Amino acid sequence: MKKYFSRRYLCIPYCIFLIFFVVLPVIVIFYYAVTNGEGEFTLNNLSAFFSSGYAIGTLLYSIAIAFTVTVVCLLLAYPVAYILAKGGIRKNNVLLLLFITPMWINFTLRITALKEVLTAIEGNIAYYPFINTIIGMTYDFLPFMILPLYTTITKIDNTFSEAAQDLGADSVKVFFRITLPLSVPGIISGVMMVFLPAMTNYVILDMLYNSTFIMGSLIGSYFSAYDWHNGSMISIILLFIILAANFVTDRFADGNAGKGRAIL
Amino acid sequence: MYRFITFLKWFPVAVIACLLAGCASSDGDEVILRVCNWEEFIDEGNWDDDEAIDIDGHEVIMGEEPMYKEFEDWYYEKYNVKVKVYYSCFGTNEDMYNQLTIGDKFDLVCPSEYMMMKLKNEGKLEEFSDEFFDVYDENNYYARGLSPYIKNVFEENKVGGEPWSRYFAGYMWGTTGIVFNTAKVKAEDARHWDILRDRDYYRTVTVKNDVRDSYFAALAILKADMLRSEKFISSPDYSERLAEEMNDTDEKVVDRVGDILQDIKDNSYSFETDSGKADMAAGKVDVSYQWSGDASYIMEVAGENSVNLNYIVPDECGNLWFDGWVMLKDGIDGDAAKKHAAQAFINYISRPDNVVRNMYYIGYTSVISGGDDDTVFDYMDWHYGTDETEDTIDYDLTYFFAEDGSDKNYTVRAKKGSEYGSLGAQYPDLNTIKRCAVMDNFDEEAYERINRMWINVRCINIKDIF
Numbered sequence: 001m002k003k004y005f006s007r008r009y010l011c012i013p014y015c016i017f018l019i020f021f022v023v024l025p026v027i028v029i030f031y032y033a034v035t036n037g038e039g040e041f042t043l044n045n046l047s048a049f050f051s052s053g054y055a056i057g058t059l060l061y062s063i064a065i066a067f068t069v070t071v072v073c074l075l076l077a078y079p080v081a082y083i084l085a086k087g088g089i090r091k092n093n094v095l096l097l098l099f100i101t102p103m104w105i106n107f108t109l110r111i112t113a114l115k116e117v118l119t120a121i122e123g124n125i126a127y128y129p130f131i132n133t134i135i136g137m138t139y140d141f142l143p144f145m146i147l148p149l150y151t152t153i154t155k156i157d158n159t160f161s162e163a164a165q166d167l168g169a170d171s172v173k174v175f176f177r178i179t180l181p182l183s184v185p186g187i188i189s190g191v192m193m194v195f196l197p198a199m200t201n202y203v204i205l206d207m208l209y210n211s212t213f214i215m216g217s218l219i220g221s222y223f224s225a226y227d228w229h230n231g232s233m234i235s236i237i238l239l240f241i242i243l244a245a246n247f248v249t250d251r252f253a254d255g256n257a258g259k260g261r262a263i264l
Numbered sequence: 265m266y267r268f269i270t271f272l273k274w275f276p277v278a279v280i281a282c283l284l285a286g287c288a289s290s291d292g293d294e295v296i297l298r299v300c301n302w303e304e305f306i307d308e309g310n311w312d313d314d315e316a317i318d319i320d321g322h323e324v325i326m327g328e329e330p331m332y333k334e335f336e337d338w339y340y341e342k343y344n345v346k347v348k349v350y351y352s353c354f355g356t357n358e359d360m361y362n363q364l365t366i367g368d369k370f371d372l373v374c375p376s377e378y379m380m381m382k383l384k385n386e387g388k389l390e391e392f393s394d395e396f397f398d399v400y401d402e403n404n405y406y407a408r409g410l411s412p413y414i415k416n417v418f419e420e421n422k423v424g425g426e427p428w429s430r431y432f433a434g435y436m437w438g439t440t441g442i443v444f445n446t447a448k449v450k451a452e453d454a455r456h457w458d459i460l461r462d463r464d465y466y467r468t469v470t471v472k473n474d475v476r477d478s479y480f481a482a483l484a485i486l487k488a489d490m491l492r493s494e495k496f497i498s499s500p501d502y503s504e505r506l507a508e509e510m511n512d513t514d515e516k517v518v519d520r521v522g523d524i525l526q527d528i529k530d531n532s533y534s535f536e537t538d539s540g541k542a543d544m545a546a547g548k549v550d551v552s553y554q555w556s557g558d559a560s561y562i563m564e565v566a567g568e569n570s571v572n573l574n575y576i577v578p579d580e581c582g583n584l585w586f587d588g589w590v591m592l593k594d595g596i597d598g599d600a601a602k603k604h605a606a607q608a609f610i611n612y613i614s615r616p617d618n619v620v621r622n623m624y625y626i627g628y629t630s631v632i633s634g635g636d637d638d639t640v641f642d643y644m645d646w647h648y649g650t651d652e653t654e655d656t657i658d659y660d661l662t663y664f665f666a667e668d669g670s671d672k673n674y675t676v677r678a679k680k681g682s683e684y685g686s687l688g689a690q691y692p693d694l695n696t697i698k699r700c701a702v703m704d705n706f707d708e709e710a711y712e713r714i715n716r717m718w719i720n721v722r723c724i725n726i727k728d729i730f
Contacts, residue, residue: 054719057726119548126467126533209534213722221722224358225475225715226365 032232045233066198081149152186411633434631438556473535513710557628
């Protein structure tokens with residue numbers, strides 16, 4: 001009886017899911033990216049992107065937004081995660097829950113509420129597009145930064161810091177020489193989880209106001225103009241940018257990044 | 265255990281097989297009708313009792329079930345044939361077109377007039393049968409009730425050399441214009457499309473995030489001087505020339521429109537698809553570029569918050585638009601029973617009491633005037649009319665309601681100012697209608713040019729960064 005059972009069978013549902021909803025769409029996108037309206041092979045879509053000052057400008061602007069959001073998220077999330085993990089607060093799971101719970105409320109609702117709050121503070125939110133974009137995205141993506149950081153920091157063995165203290169390091173030095181370097185995998189997975197959505201998630205912008213164009217909006221506007229080819233090409237270009245970023249950070253993290261990322 | 269694993273192995277296959285079978289099943293004597301309509305564009309029923317519309321001399325009108333469900337019963341009663349309606353929705357014309365491209369099949373869809381032209385030019389539309397236009401058949405509510413004004417538009421306008429009416433049965437119609445807060449905006453300013461880039465209203469203007477709508481407004485700004493000139497307006501072929509000017513897609517014109525749209529973008533609160541309604545009603549913005557049906561809805565909501573809004577079609581011109589039903593060749597596929605059911609569906613929702621239900625529910629204006637049945641007019645009179653004698657206006661809508669050759673007068677006595685309120689938005693008067701033009705479907709080359717311009721306007725130019 002045992003001979004028929006293999007744990008590999010348990011992968012079947014996921015594999016089917018993967019093939020239908022991940023692999024096939026990517027193939028379709030790739031096909032559209034390198035063809036034109038007549039179905040002929042072409043690289044015009046690629047050159048069209050890189051020769052357009054508007055497309056490149058939007059790309060740079062998106063990167064600037066994504067970079068700022070990621071940095072702000074990191075600066076906000078690290079102390080929180082650190083205190084949760086190391087602060088010796090009892091029932092820290094409950095606290096963590098408090099930070100994560102807002103994520104369970106539908107995000108369109110949260111953004112609508114945020115719009116009202118920002119309007120109350122600023123008067124007319126259209127005057128401050130960049131700041132509002134940063135606030136909106138930070139608000140939405142912060143939990144994605146806290147969780148991996150928290151998990152990584154809790155797993156750091158306390159004996160390392162104790163040893164450092166025994167050897168005469170003060171708490172600042174312990175943090176910078178021991179805790180921070182050991183939490184790099186968490187930082188990297190947090191960064192990866194925030195950076196890409198921040199470049200493309202235009203729904204948040206649409207809901208705050210519509211006039212700031214980022215990469216996601218650009219792709220969307222091609223699709224709604226029946227131009228699947230240019231839209232697909234931009235998606236592929238984004239994919240490669242992310243892959244490249246992933247590759248670089250993996251090297252940087254000395255192959256440890258995978259562990260932290262595995263939790264989410 | 266083994267049995268469980270076998271089950272796991274075959275379960276997905278079984279699910280897919282069931283799904284496929286489900287899609288394909290169509291009983292021999294039951295007609296399947298696949299209808300795809302705009303979101304929230306038909307009465308979904310479930311009204312509260314106090315919403316019932318009780319007009320003197322008419323039966324009480326009340327929405328209990330979704331109208332497409334009630335159609336199934338009505339059809340069985342009238343024709344003794346079972347029909348099953350699969351009802352689904354789309355968000356924009358372009359989404360609907362994309363759905364068709366990837367192979368979704370529908371029998372009856374409700375595009376705007378330009379999308380209808382595109383579908384017709386691609387040979388995708390099924391022609392209505394002659395019996396659909398037979399006014400002696402008492403079940404032909406569409407042919408019997410269509411407003412003579414709309415009927416004329418549908419005969420005069422051609423697609424591929426044939427009148428629209430052969431392929432396109434009107435549903436809702438309206439204009440585009442400016443909704444503005446009367447406390448903060450001078451009515452004189454709202455008479456010009458130029459208000460969209462007027463620095464006096466810096467960051468308090470919303471504009472439609474739609475290539476055609478924004479192009480139209482910017483084009484009107486570009487040509488404002490000519491469009492407003494006495495000479496142009498009084499020319500004998502004014503309507504034709506207006507339509508020609510507002511369908512200008514010349515390369516140089518597109519470039520200049522792009523510059524204007526850039527100004528508009530820099531001046532506006534947002535380019536919006538839906539949020540403008542709420543922003544306007546809540547008083548976040550003071551000026552909003554809207555379709556007449558939404559305008560009428562916003563004004564009623566804002567009225568409840570005691571914010572006074574008006575709607576004006578600017579003096580230069582307005583865009584006259586129609587949403588209507590077309591049958592798709594791919595879906596109907598030569599099936600006479602299906603075609604009959606599709607045409608009956610249009611007739612059923614064109615029955616005057618159903619027209620009132622839909623208008624009440626969605627806030628837009630039906631193309632149906634009712635023919636010899638006055639329900640639609642009486643509903644409007646019931647809704648907008650007043651018994652007061654002071655501060656009233658006589659709002660003449662004979663052009664829309666009176667049958668050809670009839671000398672009956674259709675005038676509503678309404679409160680003064682309602683010509684700039686919901687009444688005016690729902691039923692524009694003849695003067696407003698005269699300065700409205702239909703915007704054709706752009707040909708492929710022009711569409712590509714205009715769309716590139718529109719994407720560039722919303723992008724960030726690298727030159728502005730450095």
